[in-house]
Amino acid sequence: MPKYLLSVFGPAERQEFGDYPDKESMLQAFADTGAFNDKLVAEGYFVFADGLEPATTATVVDGQGDQPVFTDGPYLESKEHLGGFWVIEAPDLDVALRLAADGSKACRGKVEVRPFQTEESFRSVLES
Amino acid sequence: MTHQPVEDAIARTHRAEWARVVAALTRRFGSLDVAEEAAAEAFATAVERWRRDGVPANPGGWLTTTATRKAIDRLRREARRDHKHQEARLVFDDDPPDPPVVGDDRLRLVFTCCHPALSPEARIALTLRMVGGLTVPEIARAFLVGEAAMSRRITRAKAKIAAAHIPYRVPVAADLPVRLDSVLTVLYLIFNEGYLATGAGTDPVRADLTAEAIRLTRLVREVLTEPAGGNGEVTGLLALMLLIEARRPARLSATGELVTLGEQDRGAWDDALIAEGHRLVRERLAAVAAGGPAPGRFQLLAAINAVHTAAGDARDTDWSQVLALYDRLVHVDPSPVVALNRAVAVAEVDGPEVALALVDRLTLEDYHAFHATRAELLRRLGRGEEARRAYDRAIDLAGNTAETAHLVRRRGQLASPGGPVGG
Numbered sequence: 001m002p003k004y005l006l007s008v009f010g011p012a013e014r015q016e017f018g019d020y021p022d023k024e025s026m027l028q029a030f031a032d033t034g035a036f037n038d039k040l041v042a043e044g045y046f047v048f049a050d051g052l053e054p055a056t057t058a059t060v061v062d063g064q065g066d067q068p069v070f071t072d073g074p075y076l077e078s079k080e081h082l083g084g085f086w087v088i089e090a091p092d093l094d095v096a097l098r099l100a101a102d103g104s105k106a107c108r109g110k111v112e113v114r115p116f117q118t119e120e121s122f123r124s125v126l127e128s
Numbered sequence: 129m130t131h132q133p134v135e136d137a138i139a140r141t142h143r144a145e146w147a148r149v150v151a152a153l154t155r156r157f158g159s160l161d162v163a164e165e166a167a168a169e170a171f172a173t174a175v176e177r178w179r180r181d182g183v184p185a186n187p188g189g190w191l192t193t194t195a196t197r198k199a200i201d202r203l204r205r206e207a208r209r210d211h212k213h214q215e216a217r218l219v220f221d222d223d224p225p226d227p228p229v230v231g232d233d234r235l236r237l238v239f240t241c242c243h244p245a246l247s248p249e250a251r252i253a254l255t256l257r258m259v260g261g262l263t264v265p266e267i268a269r270a271f272l273v274g275e276a277a278m279s280r281r282i283t284r285a286k287a288k289i290a291a292a293h294i295p296y297r298v299p300v301a302a303d304l305p306v307r308l309d310s311v312l313t314v315l316y317l318i319f320n321e322g323y324l325a326t327g328a329g330t331d332p333v334r335a336d337l338t339a340e341a342i343r344l345t346r347l348v349r350e351v352l353t354e355p356a357g358g359n360g361e362v363t364g365l366l367a368l369m370l371l372i373e374a375r376r377p378a379r380l381s382a383t384g385e386l387v388t389l390g391e392q393d394r395g396a397w398d399d400a401l402i403a404e405g406h407r408l409v410r411e412r413l414a415a416v417a418a419g420g421p422a423p424g425r426f427q428l429l430a431a432i433n434a435v436h437t438a439a440g441d442a443r444d445t446d447w448s449q450v451l452a453l454y455d456r457l458v459h460v461d462p463s464p465v466v467a468l469n470r471a472v473a474v475a476e477v478d479g480p481e482v483a484l485a486l487v488d489r490l491t492l493e494d495y496h497a498f499h500a501t502r503a504e505l506l507r508r509l510g511r512g513e514e515a516r517r518a519y520d521r522a523i524d525l526a527g528n529t530a531e532t533a534h535l536v537r538r539r540g541q542l543a544s545p546g547g548p549v550g551g
Contacts, residue, residue, distance in 0.1 A: 002293045092295040093245060094303070115292045127209065 001089045003047060003116040004096045008109045010083035012074075014054050019083065020108065032106035040088060045099060047087040055081035083109070087116075134178050141187040142171060146261030147347065149191050151233030153199055154296060160240070160258060160286045162199050170195035232351035234259065236296050238344075242311040243294050250285035251314045257282055259347070260340050270321065270337055305359060308352075312365050312426060315345050319369050323376075324528050332384065332530035333376060342369050360412050360420060364427030367408035371433035374401035379530075386534035390442040402437045409434040428457040447476035464490045468498055480508040496525035500535060512542050 010019040020026035040046035055074040062069040074081055086103060090096040093113070100111040117125075146167065153163035170191050184190040241254040249271075256262045256270070268278035288294070299307040322337025349362045378392035387393075412427050423431070432453045439445040454470035467490055475483035484505045492498035503518035519539035526532045 092293045093243075094295055094299070096293075097245065113292075117291075121291055127206070 001091055002096075002118060003087060003089050004093075004100075005112075005114045005116060006086040006088060006096075006100050006103055007082055007112045007114070008084045008103075008107055009080045009112070010109065012055050012079055012081050025108070029106070029108045033103075036103055036106040037086075039102075040086070040099065045088045045090055045095075047089055049084070049086040051084035052082060134183060137183045137187065138171070138175055138178060141174070141183075141191065142261055143343070145188040145191055146171070147234045147237060147259045148188060149195050150258050150261075151237040152192055153195055154237060154240075155233050156196065157199050157203070158296070160289060162202060163195075164258060164286075166195040166199035166202065167191075169198045173198075234347060235298050235351040238311055238348055238351075239298055239307060240289060240294060240296050242307075242314045243289070244307070244310050245292065245294060246285050246288065248314070248317070250281055250288075251310070252317055253278060253281050254285045255314050255344070256318065256340065260344055262340070270334065308359075308361065311348060312345075312361055315341050315348070316365060316369075316426070318344070319372075323372060324531070332386070332528050333380060335376065338369070338373055338376070342366070342373060345369060359424060360415060361424045361426045363408050363412055364424065364430045367405045367412070367430035368426055368433055370401045370405035370408070371430060371437050374398040374405065374437060384530055384533060385537060386528070386530040388534070389436060392442075394440060394442075397437065405430065405437070406434055423456075423460075425457060425461045428453055428460060432457075445476070447473055451477050464492050465495070465497075468492060468495075468501055472501060475505060475508075480505045484509065494525065496522045496527070496531070498522075499525065503535075503538070507538075507542065515539075516542055 017023050017026040020029055037046065037049055040049070058074040060071040060073065060075050062071075084107070088096065088099060090099065093115070096113050096115075100113045104111040149167045149170065150160075150163045153166055154160055157163060173194055174187075174191060178184070238255065238259055241258050242251045246254065253267055253271070256267045257264065262270075264279050264282065265275050267282075268275040271278070273281070298304075319338055319341035322334040322339075322341060324332075345362065345366045349366055352362055374397050375389070375392060377398060378394065378396040379387055381387050409427075409430050412423060412430070416423055416427075432450055435446050435449050435453070451470070451473040454466070454473050457466055458470060468487060471483045471486040471490075474486060484502070487498070487502055487505060490498065499518045499522035503515045503522055506512075506515035506518055516539060519535055519542075523532055523535045523539070526535060
C-alpha cells in the first residue's frame with residue numbers, strides 16, 4: 001500500500017508553549033493529536049509519528065570529504081521548519097488527504113502530504 | 129478533396145470517441161500516460177488506414193482495439209529494455225476480458241483530471257488534453273503559453289497523479305458535491321477564457337474554447353445522470369453557458385468593440401441556444417419546486433441569464449427578478465464579484481446612487497470590472513471627472529482587447545470641460 005509523509009511546519013523559534021498561544025491550547029492540541037494518532041492506529045493507517053525538537057537544535061553533517069564537516073543549525077534557512085510528522089499507509093491520495101485534514105485540525109497546523117517512492121516508481125527512475 | 133469524407137469521419141470520431149478511448153485504456157493499464165500516448169497513436173493510424181481501407185463499421189471499437197494493442201506494444205518494449213523486470217511488467221495479456229464497467233469511464237477521467245490536489249492551471253490543461261482531446265499546441269495557444277511549458281505542465285500533472293496515487297474513480301457520495309464543484313469550475317474557466325479571452329495578441333472571443341467547454345459540460349451531464357448523481361449544478365452550468373453563448377454573435381461590433389448587454393442587437397442572438405437554455409432552467413425550477421436541492425451558483429446564474437434573454441428589448445428586462453436572484457446568489461457565493469454584479473441590478477431597481485454606495489464598499493481595487501462599473505454609475509450621476517478616472521483605471525486593468533476598445537469609447541464620450549480626451 002502507498003505510504004505518505006504528513007509533515008507539520010512551525011516557526012523556527014518556539015515560544016514558551018511551543019507554537020501555541022497559551023498552555024491550555026497547547027494541552028488541547030496535544031490531546032487532540034493523541035486521539036488522532038489512536039484513530040490512525042485503530043484504523044490501520046499508522047506507520048510512525050513523532051514531534052521534533054526545535055530546528056535550532058539540528059546539526060548538518062557533510063561527510064563527502066576526508067573529514068566530516070559539522071554545521072550548527074538546520075539545512076535550510078527558513079522562518080518555518082519541520083516540527084513533526086506522521087508516516088501513514090493509505091490506499092490512495094483521497095484517503096491520505098482526508099486523514100491529513102483530520103490531523104491538521106487536531107494539531108492546529110497546515111499539513112503537507114507527500115508520497116513516498118514505491119518499488120515501481122523507483123524502478124522507472126532506474127529505467128529512464 | 130477525395131479524402132474529405134474520411135477526414136470528416138476521423139474528426140467526428142475524434143470528438144465522439146477520444147475521451148472514451150483514453151478513459152478505457154486508463155482503467156485497463158492504470159496510467160494516463162500510457163493511455164494518452166496509445167490513443168494518439170491509434171488516431172494517427174486511423175488517418176492512414178481509413179484513407180486506404182475506408183472507415184470501419186464501428187470506428188470507436190476499432191480505435192479502442194488499436195490503442196490497446198499500441199499500449200501493450202509499448203509496455204512490452206519497455207519490459208524488454210530491462211530484462212530483469214520483464215516478468216514484473218508483462219502482466220498484460222493480449223486479450224484479457226475487460227473488467228466489468230461500472231458507470232462511464234469518462235466520468236472517472238474527468239474527476240481525476242480535475243482533482244483538487246492539482247493546480248487549477250494543471251486541471252484545465254489536463255482536462256482539455258485527456259477529456260477534450262485537444263493537442264498540446266492547441267492548449268498552449270489557447271492559454272498563451274509556450275508549447276514546451278504547456279507540455280511540462282501536463283507531464284508534471286500526470287507524474288503527480290501517478291506518484292501520489294490520485295485514484296481513478298468517481299468520488300464517494302460524501303465528497304461528490306465538492307469534487308463536482310471543482311470539475312464545474314474547470315469547465316467554467318475554460319468557457320470564460322473563450323468568452324472573454326485575455327491577451328493583446330489573441331482574438332477577443334475564442335469560439336473554439338466556448339464550444340469545447342459546452343461539449344465537455346454536455347459530456348459530464350450525460351455521464352453523471354442528474355439528478356441522481358448530482359445537485360442540478362451541471363444542468364445549471366450547461367444552461368448558463370448556452371445562454372451566454374447565444375449572445376456571442378451580438379457581442380462584438382463591426383469594429384471589434386465589446387457591445388454591452390443593453391446595447392446588443394437582440395435579433396442576432398441564437399434562438400435555438402436560448403430555447404435550450406430556457407428549457408434547462410425550467411427543468412431545474414421544476415426540480416427545485418418539487419423539493420429538490422436548493423439551486424447552487426450555476427443554476428442561479430443561469431436563471432439570471434434566462435431573465436436577460438427573455439426580454440425582447442433591453443428596456444423590458446425584469447430587473448426586480450434579476451435582483452431577487454442576485455439576493456439569493458450572494459447567500460450561496462458571498463464573493464465581492466457577485467456583490468459587484470448585484471449592484472448593477474440594484475442600479476436599475478433603486479438607482480445609481482444606492483448602487484454606488486454598495487460598490488464603494490467592495491475591495492476589488494485590482495479588478496477591471498469594478499472600475500468599469502463605478503465609471504458607469506458615476507457617469508449616470510453626472511460626476512464626469514470621477515467617472516473619467518474610473519475609466520482610466522478600468523482601461524489599465526482590462527486584459528481583453530474588445531473590452532478595452534469599449535471602455536476607451538465610453539471615456540471619450542464623457543463631456544469634457546478640459547477639452548478633447550485622448551484614446
